[in-house]
Amino acid sequence: SLGERRAKAEKMFGLMDGFLKNDPMSLQKDILDHVEYTVARSRFNFDDFEAFQALSHSVRDRLIERWHDTHQHFKKQDPKRLYFLSLEFLMGRSLSNSVINLGIRDEYAEALSQLGFEYEVLAEQEGDAALGNGGLARLSACQMDSLATLDYPVWGYGLRYQYGLFRQVIVDGYQHEQPDYWLNFGNPWEIERIQVSYSVKFYGMVEEKASNGVKYKVWTPGETVEAVAYDNPIPGYGTRNAINLRLWAAKPSGQYDLESYNTGDYINAIVNRQKAETISYVLYPDDRSYQGKELRLKQQYFFVSASVQDIIRRFKDVHDNFDEFPDKVAFQINDTHPSLAIVEVLRVLIDEECLDWGKAWEIVCRAFSFTTHTVNTEGLEKIPVDLLGSLLPRHLQIMYDINHRFMEDLKRKIGQDYSRLERMSIVEEGIVKSIRMANLSIICSHTVNGVSRVHFELLKTRLFKDFYDLWPQKFQYKTNGVTQRRWIVVSNPGLCSLISKWLGTEAWIRNVDLLAGLREHASNPVLQQEWRMTKTINKMRLADYIETSTGVKVSLDAMFDVQVKRIHEYKRQLLNILGIIYRYDCIKNMNKSDRKKVVPRVCIIGGKAAPGYEVAKKIIKLCHAVADKVNNDDDVGDLLKVVFIPDYNVSVAELVIPGSDLSQHISTVGHEASGTGSMKFLMNGCLLLATADGSTVEIIEEIGVENMFLVGTKLHEDPQSGDKPAPGVSIQFIRVVSMVRNGYFGFKEYFNSLCDSLEDDKDFYKLGADFSSYLEAQAMADRVFVNKEKWTCMSILSTAGSGKFSSDRTIEEYAKHAWGIEPCKCPF
Numbered sequence: 001s002l003g004e005r006r007a008k009a010e011k012m013f014g015l016m017d018g019f020l021k022n023d024p025m026s027l028q029k030d031i032l033d034h035v036e037y038t039v040a041r042s043r044f045n046f047d048d049f050e051a052f053q054a055l056s057h058s059v060r061d062r063l064i065e066r067w068h069d070t071h072q073h074f075k076k077q078d079p080k081r082l083y084f085l086s087l088e089f090l091m092g093r094s095l096s097n098s099v100i101n102l103g104i105r106d107e108y109a110e111a112l113s114q115l116g117f118e119y120e121v122l123a124e125q126e127g128d129a130a131l132g133n134g135g136l137a138r139l140s141a142c143q144m145d146s147l148a149t150l151d152y153p154v155w156g157y158g159l160r161y162q163y164g165l166f167r168q169v170i171v172d173g174y175q176h177e178q179p180d181y182w183l184n185f186g187n188p189w190e191i192e193r194i195q196v197s198y199s200v201k202f203y204g205m206v207e208e209k210a211s212n213g214v215k216y217k218v219w220t221p222g223e224t225v226e227a228v229a230y231d232n233p234i235p236g237y238g239t240r241n242a243i244n245l246r247l248w249a250a251k252p253s254g255q256y257d258l259e260s261y262n263t264g265d266y267i268n269a270i271v272n273r274q275k276a277e278t279i280s281y282v283l284y285p286d287d288r289s290y291q292g293k294e295l296r297l298k299q300q301y302f303f304v305s306a307s308v309q310d311i312i313r314r315f316k317d318v319h320d321n322f323d324e325f326p327d328k329v330a331f332q333i334n335d336t337h338p339s340l341a342i343v344e345v346l347r348v349l350i351d352e353e354c355l356d357w358g359k360a361w362e363i364v365c366r367a368f369s370f371t372t373h374t375v376n377t378e379g380l381e382k383i384p385v386d387l388l389g390s391l392l393p394r395h396l397q398i399m400y401d402i403n404h405r406f407m408e409d410l411k412r413k414i415g416q417d418y419s420r421l422e423r424m425s426i427v428e429e430g431i432v433k434s435i436r437m438a439n440l441s442i443i444c445s446h447t448v449n450g451v452s453r454v455h456f457e458l459l460k461t462r463l464f465k466d467f468y469d470l471w472p473q474k475f476q477y478k479t480n481g482v483t484q485r486r487w488i489v490v491s492n493p494g495l496c497s498l499i500s501k502w503l504g505t506e507a508w509i510r511n512v513d514l515l516a517g518l519r520e521h522a523s524n525p526v527l528q529q530e531w532r533m534t535k536t537i538n539k540m541r542l543a544d545y546i547e548t549s550t551g552v553k554v555s556l557d558a559m560f561d562v563q564v565k566r567i568h569e570y571k572r573q574l575l576n577i578l579g580i581i582y583r584y585d586c587i588k589n590m591n592k593s594d595r596k597k598v599v600p601r602v603c604i605i606g607g608k609a610a611p612g613y614e615v616a617k618k619i620i621k622l623c624h625a626v627a628d629k630v631n632n633d634d635d636v637g638d639l640l641k642v643v644f645i646p647d648y649n650v651s652v653a654e655l656v657i658p659g660s661d662l663s664q665h666i667s668t669v670g671h672e673a674s675g676t677g678s679m680k681f682l683m684n685g686c687l688l689l690a691t692a693d694g695s696t697v698e699i700i701e702e703i704g705v706e707n708m709f710l711v712g713t714k715l716h717e718d719p720q721s722g723d724k725p726a727p728g729v730s731i732q733f734i735r736v737v738s739m740v741r742n743g744y745f746g747f748k749e750y751f752n753s754l755c756d757s758l759e760d761d762k763d764f765y766k767l768g769a770d771f772s773s774y775l776e777a778q779a780m781a782d783r784v785f786v787n788k789e790k791w792t793c794m795s796i797l798s799t800a801g802s803g804k805f806s807s808d809r810t811i812e813e814y815a816k817h818a819w820g821i822e823p824c825k826c827p828f
């Protein structure tokens with residue numbers, strides 16, 4: 001029997017004395033075994049890539065061991081679990097993160113060096129897992145790291161795209177997109193679970209039937225696709241816990257369409273069947289723009305349906321009714337992308353589990369928590385009713401049912417205020433009748449979360465005011481955070497040991513508030529000296545990378561001034577470039593002795609533009625046009641260099657952030673929900689030049705405005721809010737724009753529309769209004785940079801004040817105030 005076999009297995013396991021061993025000798029043996037049996041190379045002859053593969057497999061074994069134990073433990077304890085649903089996870093590389101979280105980096109490094117390999121060289125062999133676009137997707141990845149580290153019983157769910165975010169290639173200064181077929185060389189970090197699979201239904205029709213006078217709905221699908229699970233262990237730091245990120249891949253269904261086989265067209269029948277796989281092929285690269293594409297909706301439902309089936313199956317393994325469901329299951333939906341999960345749970349409970357509406361509704365409303373990441377209505381997802389009705393006919397009915405009940409209820413509460421009723425409806429009437437996924441998510445969730453304090457204020461007063469007035473208790477915010485494990489320990493080992501040395505402990509890696517202890521040493525010349533040394537080493541690495549990726553040689557004495565993030569008009573990379581043009585123009589107009597006083601700069605910009613976002617692509621081209629002119633001007637030399645780093649991604653960020661002196665976060669006030677890049681720079685002791693937007697407002701509170709360079713008006717003085725007219729546009733602004741317009745950097749026609757968008761009345765993102773203040777902040781940065789003691793002190797205080805911006809803090813807040821989950825720590 002199964003019981004007997006288990007008892008026997010346990011006894012044998014006892015004899016094998018437990019876990020894999022982590023001393024360098026055992027690690028060496030493991031690596032060589034994987035060279036021979038997994039990679040199938042000779043143990044006397046293998047290259048760096050093969051060594052990387054074997055190394056990864058040996059790490060994977062250790063991950064799997066912990067991951068098994070963690071799941072055994074969760075199963076035994078049966079705590080309330082969190083299910084974190086996101087269509088995007090930007091994980092980047094896994095090797096270094098894993099060995100650090102497992103606490104065996106040094107052991108591996110030693111084992112490898114005895115085999116004649118260098119750990120760092122092998123780590124560089126790994127490609128990025130780029131299953132996401134930008135901030136939203138990297139936030140999920142940081143939060144998974146914190147969830148594992150803090151021992152929470154969690155499952156992450158997502159899609160296993162075969163093509164991640166496109167690779168950006170620059171040709172003649174223009175962006176080109178290339179496919180990222182990231183699975184080409186295998187992926188040692190996933191575990192394929194062919195036996196874990198579910199059927200997902202699409203299209204077809206819904207009929208009403210009745211038995212014994214009870215009416216019910218039957219959905220007969222027109223297409224069925226199989227979802228297969230790929231599990232990705234996520235190790236915590238300083239704990240045995242390793243949680244699971246389950247990603248779904250589409251496979252042709254096991255149910256054959258006999259008809260097409262019988263017609264004799266065997267080949268075509270196979271080809272058609274195979275098309276099912278396209279659902280999970282490719283990540284949509286347009287961050288925050290929704291075009292109502294059928295394939296995107298299919299992806300959303302595919303991932304949601306498989307996840308919900310898996311979650312309900314797990315619940316039913318130990319429960320025979322749904323009374324306890326909301327006490328055992330918490331759903332987190334990352335923006336509205338997974339919000340079909342709400343409707344899917346309702347559908348399963350009503351149509352398949354035969355609960356009545358009232359009971360099902362109560363369960364759903366207690367289970368879901370929703371986080372929104374946007375500040376304006378254009379950022380909200382809408383799905384055309386026609387599309388929904390054809391792909392998911394039963395779900396559309398349920399959405400109408402929810403809306404009907406909600407509208408009736410609302411009328412009783414607020415009376416005949418039709419314009420408010422219209423605004424709050426799930427259904428948007430108009431040329432294209434659509435479903436407002438945010439309204440659906442708010443109505444059906446117990447918690448609506450913002451991602452920073454000012455974002456929360458905007459939600460209450462603008463974006464979701466109608467809903468806030470109705471249900472103030474639903475609205476909360478948890479300021480975003482990032483994980484110090486990836487963004488200091490993995491990517492900046494020099495700073496990591498320096499911090500530990502001065503704090504006298506490594507405890508800050510799990511308890512980041514301890515970084516505040518650096519404050520008392522901020523002016524200590526010994527620490528300052530070591531701090532600068534660490535920065536210089538990181539700048540050398542970055543300078544090498546810049547030279548290999550762009551061909552530009554940069555001076556280490558220059559201030560490395562960095563803006564890296566997705567290219568968006570509201571993020572104002574254009575403001576940065578206009579500032580660079582101003583600086584260039586100033587240098588050109590100086591005499592030789594004045595030039596000696598210029599603080600040398602390397603201006604670094606990086607980021608991808610959505611393939612269809614024309615303006616963003618022009619901004620990239622302008623950056624290159626300016627770089628061409630400036631970098632080849634002998635008058636300028638090392639005083640100013642401009643570089644565009646191609647293909648910005650997580651692993652490039654890990655190199656760029658530690659090596660920068662200054663970083664820019666200059667979105668138009670009121671447009672960045674939070675911003676998380678700033679937090680990574682802050683932790684790494686880079687000074688911020690930023691507008692008081694999103695989470696920067698909270699960063700200022702933590703480090704003090706005197707420790708950064710603030711640009712522009714504060715949010716409460718925002719001219720848009722009515723109390724002050726916009727300040728006039730400066731003469732400098734007019735001059736730099738006209739230089740572009742007149743073809744000073746070439747491509748006159750091409751840049752025309754960019755210049756037009758900066759005209760007074762069209763300058764929606766207020767570049768003109770903020771230009772003077774931007775230049776002042778930049779001038780201030782120059783003045784401080786030459787004062788090494790002051791700059792270093794500010795840098796140390798930046799790191800010291802970054803504690804609040806750890807995703808550990810964010811996750812604790814979610815656990816307490818939104819999810820109601822407790823840690824469930826696996827014994828060592």
Ligand code: GPV
Pocket residue numbers: 133134135136137139287288289335373374379451480672673674675676694
């Ligand atoms: I909506 N964000 C993103 O990366 N993609 C999106 O589609 C949407 C939002 C970002 C916000 O722009 C950032 O301000 C925020 O820090 C980040 O999400 C994480 O919350």
